[in-house]
Amino acid sequence: RVKSEGRNGWCFYHAEMDAVVQQRLEMEHELRSALADQQFELHFQPLLNLDSGEVVSFEALLRWKHPHRGMVSPGEFIPVAEDSGLIGPIGDWVLREACRQAAQWPSPWRVAVNISPLQFRHGSLPRLVKEALKATGLDPRRLELEITESVLLADEKHNLKVLNTLRDMGVRIAMDDFGTGYSSLSYLRAFPFDKIKIDQSFVRDLPHDQNALSIIRAITDMAEALGVHITAEGVETEAQMDALKAMNCREAQGYLIGRPAAAIEAYAEPKAARARA
Ligand code: C2E
Ligand code: MG
Ligand code: MG
Numbered sequence: 001r002v003k004s005e006g007r008n009g010w011c012f013y014h015a016e017m018d019a020v021v022q023q024r025l026e027m028e029h030e031l032r033s034a035l036a037d038q039q040f041e042l043h044f045q046p047l048l049n050l051d052s053g054e055v056v057s058f059e060a061l062l063r064w065k066h067p068h069r070g071m072v073s074p075g076e077f078i079p080v081a082e083d084s085g086l087i088g089p090i091g092d093w094v095l096r097e098a099c100r101q102a103a104q105w106p107s108p109w110r111v112a113v114n115i116s117p118l119q120f121r122h123g124s125l126p127r128l129v130k131e132a133l134k135a136t137g138l139d140p141r142r143l144e145l146e147i148t149e150s151v152l153l154a155d156e157k158h159n160l161k162v163l164n165t166l167r168d169m170g171v172r173i174a175m176d177d178f179g180t181g182y183s184s185l186s187y188l189r190a191f192p193f194d195k196i197k198i199d200q201s202f203v204r205d206l207p208h209d210q211n212a213l214s215i216i217r218a219i220t221d222m223a224e225a226l227g228v229h230i231t232a233e234g235v236e237t238e239a240q241m242d243a244l245k246a247m248n249c250r251e252a253q254g255y256l257i258g259r260p261a262a263a264i265e266a267y268a269e270p271k272a273a274r275a276r277a
């Protein structure tokens with residue numbers, strides 16, 4: 001193939017491709033044993049209610065402590081886990097571990113778990129959620145599942161059924177990364193989400209970018225009309241926080257409030273004590 005580039009050109013291309021494929025295969029191989037070797041860990045990031053100033057829930061974020069490479073970010077390994085089907089067992093571990101830990105927390109705190117599109121397609125998600133809740137004793141109302149728009153892209157009918165089944169169990173459903181997909185609005189019509197998480201790419205441009213301001217204002221207005229909760233993701237500065245408050249955004253998540261961490265006990269202390277610390 002690609003004869004015109006000559007033998008060397010082809011070889012170079014071939015070698016590069018080989019390296020990419022090789023890396024992926026290696027990661028897949030390592031992921032396979034990562035669960036058994038207990039290399040996964042959950043970190044939790046707080047979501048703050050801006051009206052009350054209280055932490056209301058924590059998002060569980062998966063961390064892979066690789067024996068040689070240190071922390072590998074989920075942006076790197078989740079796609080590999082999805083392609084290889086390993087997202088099934090890994091996702092199930094995340095669900096159980098998140099529920100297990102949340103069951104020990106003070107009772108108003110909820111836990112949010114990210115669910116990959118592939119976990120939906122298997123159809124066993126409601127059963128896995130039911131089992132996780134039963135095994136850990138977590139109240140279903142304290143569990144929130146975060147899905148992205150792409151979940152509804154494929155096989156919409158089946159996925160809507162899954163969402164409704166989960167909803168009927170008392171579990172909350174949040175739409176993650178809102179505004180980054182192609183038809184965010186149509187999904188809001190298709191399913192009554194409990195919460196919309198405004199993607200951090202919009203928040204990043206606050207408070208000066210007029211387009212970001214207009215879009216977030218439109219989302220918060222619409223959410224209020226629909227009775228949907230809104231969370232702004234990726235809040236890093238006071239100026240962003242002030243802009244969000246001015247637009248009646250009621251909930252926020254980001255480094256300004258707290259970074260994802262393995263331990264969350266500090267948030268249980270009275271606010272005054274935390275401020276002094
Ligand atoms: P996400 O669900 O949208 O999670 C938010 C991401 O933004 C997290 O990245 C979080 O650490 C990061 N973040 C939070 N606050 C800030 C901030 O103020 N500034 C900036 N720049 N970033 C902030 P993380 O932990 O690397 O996760 C990336 C993505 O990987 C997640 O995006 C989610 O889609 C996926 N993911 C993470 N854990 C899981 C999991 O257990 N299962 C599945 N299926 N996906 C997961
Ligand atoms: Mg999320
Ligand atoms: Mg997000």
Ligand code: MG
Nearest residue numbers: 176177199200
């Ligand atoms: Mg994201």
